[in-house]
Amino acid sequence: MIFPLPLKRSGSSHxxxxxxxxxxxxxxxVYGPQHWWPGESRLEVIIGAILTQxxxxxNVEKVIANLKREKLLSxxxxxxxxxxxxxxxxxxxxxxNQKAKKIKSFVSHVYxxxxxxxxxxSQVETHAMRKDLLSIYGIGPETADSILLYAFEKPIFVxxxxxxxxxxxxxxxxxxxxxxxxxxxxxxxxxxxxGLFNEFHALIVRTGKYFCRRTPLCEKCxxxxxxxxxxxxxxxxxx
DNA sequence: GACCAGGCACATC
DNA sequence: GATGTGCATGGT
Numbered sequence: 086m087i088f089p090l091p092l093k094r095s096g097s098s099h100x101x102x103x104x105x106x107x108x109x110x111x112x113x114x115v116y117g118p119q120h121w122w123p124g125e126s127r128l129e130v131i132i133g134a135i136l137t138q139x140x141x142x143x144n145v146e147k148v149i150a151n152l153k154r155e156k157l158l159s160x161x162x163x164x165x166x167x168x169x170x171x172x173x174x175x176x177x178x179x180x181x182n183q184k185a186k187k188i189k190s191f192v193s194h195v196y197x198x199x200x201x202x203x204x205x206x207s208q209v210e211t212h213a214m215r216k217d218l219l220s221i222y223g224i225g226p227e228t229a230d231s232i233l234l235y236a237f238e239k240p241i242f243v244x245x246x247x248x249x250x251x252x253x254x255x256x257x258x259x260x261x262x263x264x265x266x267x268x269x270x271x272x273x274x275x276x277x278x279x280g281l282f283n284e285f286h287a288l289i290v291r292t293g294k295y296f297c298r299r300t301p302l303c304e305k306c307x308x309x310x311x312x313x314x315x316x317x318x319x320x321x322x323x324x
Numbered sequence: 325g326a327c328c329a330g331g332c333a334c335a336t337c
Numbered sequence: 338g339a340t341g342t343g344c345a346t347g348g349t
Contacts, residue, residue: 092337122340134330135331136330137330137331138329138330138331138332139328139329139330139331139332139344140330140331140343140346140347141328141329141330141346141347141348142329142330143347143348144329144347144348145330147347152331174344176345177345177346177347178346179329179342179344179345179346179347180331180332180344180345181344181345181346182344182345182347183332183333183343183344183345183347184344187332204337222332222333223331223333224332225331225332225333226331227330227331227332228330228331228332233332243330246329246330246331247329247330248330263338286330287330289330289332293330294329294330315347326349327348327349328347328348328349329347329348331344331347331348332342332343332344333342333344334341334342334343335340335341335342336339336340336341336342337338337339337341
């Protein structure tokens with residue numbers, strides 16, 4: 086079932102909140118809890134967040150296994166590891182030279198500013214931590230927010246390519262909106278709740294896999310029923 | 325062989 | 338602020 090693009094819609098702030106929560110509940114009913122982030126420790130979540138940049142998770146899993154096998158999944162070991170050999174272990178996740186540099190940058194930062202302790206780092210207030218993360222080489226908005234939400238359990242909504250794709254195709258906003266705009270949109274219309282932000286983002290990624298770059302919609306997406314009701318509306322939500 | 329994947333830094337206009 | 342490019346392996 087393919088709909089013409091762009092979809093456009095209108096509604097009050099209250100309507101939007103209701104609709105977003107309806108979509109959340111629907112996805113949760115269909116897919117169930119996603120148990121994110123997959124990782125046994127705070128550090129593993131953070132490394133995973135860097136490794137999964139523009140990369141499928143199955144490729145990241147191979148690298149995580151490599152790092153565990155080599156006993157490199159600790160701040161101390163990563164801090165002592167040389168970049169070249171580290172990069173070789175990262176091969177299957179792609180961009181391995183860049184990602185080795187990114188991981189080294191993050192670990193150095195934690196040593197330099199938090200005495201090598203993620204627990205110390207976790208005491209930092211959310212917005213200050215976000216700013217701090219963004220100052221590290223290789224950590225952009227999505228990676229910073231993934232780390233904030235999934236490693237440090239700070240209440241922040243993670244936006245990714247799927248978030249923009251799924252919700253723009255459902256008429257909430259245009260796909261080319263900035264990261265900041267989309268994040269503000271969700272955080273303005275959702276309760277400020279770590280558990281909700283955690284599960285919602287994971288569910289969006291789950292269903293987002295059904296939306297490829299070029300095909301407007303896929304019939305496998307459980308949100309298609311919602312879309313049927315949305316065609317022919319005339320105004321976008323973000324102005 | 326083409327296309328895509330849970331981005332980001334950097335150069336250029 | 339918007340747009341283009343390099344980074345790279347692995348699955349469909």
